[in-house]
Amino acid sequence: MEQRNPGKHPQPPRREDASHMEYMTEVRNFAVRSWFPEIAGEVGEIAAQAGMPPVMDARQYGQLAPEIDRSPAVAGWKRVMRSQQQLAWRKLQDSYAADREFWEGRLTEAEERNPGRLHYDPAFKVPRSACEDIHLQPGGYCGDNLAGYVFYHGTRVFYQGDNDQDEIHGSCVDAMRLPADGQVRRILDIGCSIGQCATALKERHPQAEVWGLDVALPMLRYAHMRATDMGVDVHFQQGLAESMEQPDDSFDAVLAYILFHEVPEHTFEPIVRDIFRVLRPGGALTVIDTPNANAFPAANWMWKLFDAQYNCEPYSQAFGAFDFAALLGEAGFEDIRKETTNTFLLNTLATKPR
Numbered sequence: 170m171e172q173r174n175p176g177k178h179p180q181p182p183r184r185e186d187a188s189h190m191e192y193m194t195e196v197r198n199f200a201v202r203s204w205f206p207e208i209a210g211e212v213g214e215i216a217a218q219a220g221m222p223p224v225m226d227a228r229q230y231g232q233l234a235p236e237i238d239r240s241p242a243v244a245g246w247k248r249v250m251r252s253q254q255q256l257a258w259r260k261l262q263d264s265y266a267a268d269r270e271f272w273e274g275r276l277t278e279a280e281e282r283n284p285g286r287l288h289y290d291p292a293f294k295v296p297r298s299a300c301e302d303i304h305l306q307p308g309g310y311c312g313d314n315l316a317g318y319v320f321y322h323g324t325r326v327f328y329q330g331d332n333d334q335d336e337i338h339g340s341c342v343d344a345m346r347l348p349a350d351g352q353v354r355r356i357l358d359i360g361c362s363i364g365q366c367a368t369a370l371k372e373r374h375p376q377a378e379v380w381g382l383d384v385a386l387p388m389l390r391y392a393h394m395r396a397t398d399m400g401v402d403v404h405f406q407q408g409l410a411e412s413m414e415q416p417d418d419s420f421d422a423v424l425a426y427i428l429f430h431e432v433p434e435h436t437f438e439p440i441v442r443d444i445f446r447v448l449r450p451g452g453a454l455t456v457i458d459t460p461n462a463n464a465f466p467a468a469n470w471m472w473k474l475f476d477a478q479y480n481c482e483p484y485s486q487a488f489g490a491f492d493f494a495a496l497l498g499e500a501g502f503e504d505i506r507k508e509t510t511n512t513f514l515l516n517t518l519a520t521k522p523r
């Protein structure tokens with residue numbers, strides 16, 4: 170039933186899904202790459218006419234929202250972005266649900282074929298905050314056993330064809346800070362979803378034991394099946410980043426790629442504290458996420474307002490307004506650096522003192 174691409178990304182269940190997803194990718198590609206610069210100009214002009222500064226915080230964008238929403242171009246763009254997401258998820262979800270038993274069976278078969286690499290407690294309670302329909306995916310990360318399959322194809326649309334071989338996840342792994350002494354025996358990927366960074370980590374550091382941690386079992390089961398099919402040896406564990414089961418001082422390096430903007434603000438501090446605890450002295454942390462500030466005003470508007478209001482990112486505004494580097498300092502990290510590697514994301518690097 171499932172055809173495999175020569176590379177890492179599988180085909181969706183039916184040919185008609187593949188063409189639907191190609192179309193959605195083109196729509197997103199047009200909306201983000203060709204149309205958004207025009208919208209950015211429009212938002213910038215509205216801000217300038219209202220006498221607002223070129224870089225604004227979420228509250229200032231909120232003040233300006235009625236003006237921005239009066240622009241037909243902006244309203245059209247928002248409608249297209251939201252509908253494209255909804256149509257992509259709906260088609261995929263229906264298609265997988267039509268053969269639910271088969272797809273669930275594949276997950277179970279991988280667990281039997283490769284035991285001891287998927288770790289979870291059936292009594293684990295998922296907090297309500299992790300049950301939102303993030304990015305408008307119905308049921309979010311946790312609500313459907315097949316959510317990992319659906320998410321994988323949905324992210325293909327999101328990355329617009331640039332990540333079919335996990336290129337973006339590979340570049341995150343390449344950008345990671347490693348311990349100064351070069352000892353990399355155990356690595357932890359927090360909020361690992363379907364394990365694309367985790368498998369890239371194992372491929373880059375074959376000598377290391379790699380763990381992916383996530384609150385969502387459907388993501389982890391897919392991650393486990395995918396890593397098993399790829400022949401890459403990674404451990405996946407269900408758990409909360411704010412209260413991990415991992416022992417003190419047990420990891421040399423930790424990565425959190427686009428986790429923090431998707432967790433509630435009250436968990437920032439406990440998560441950072443727990444990462445500090447599980448890192449060994451001299452261990453290194455890399456956080457790759459949406460920026461707290463960005464010189465490109467409309468990109469700020471997109472992160473701080475559009476995504477929060479129209480793409481079900483309920484926590485992203487809080488992260489955008491938060492001084493994350495200061496929190497790392499308060500938790501005890503040292504040598505905290507911020508690096509921008511592309512127009513959208515910010516890498517924050519930190520080390521646990523020896």
Ligand SMILES: C[S@@+](CC[C@H](N)C(=O)[O-])C[C@H]1O[C@@H](n2cnc3c(N)ncnc32)[C@H](O)[C@@H]1O
Nearest residue numbers: 310360361362366383384385409410426427428
């Ligand atoms: C945007 S996704 C991360 C993407 C992923 N790092 C990748 O490589 O593509 C955010 C992930 O964080 C997980 N998550 C949310 N809250 C969490 C928490 N408190 N502890 C652990 N994982 C969490 C979600 O289930 C989801 O899989």
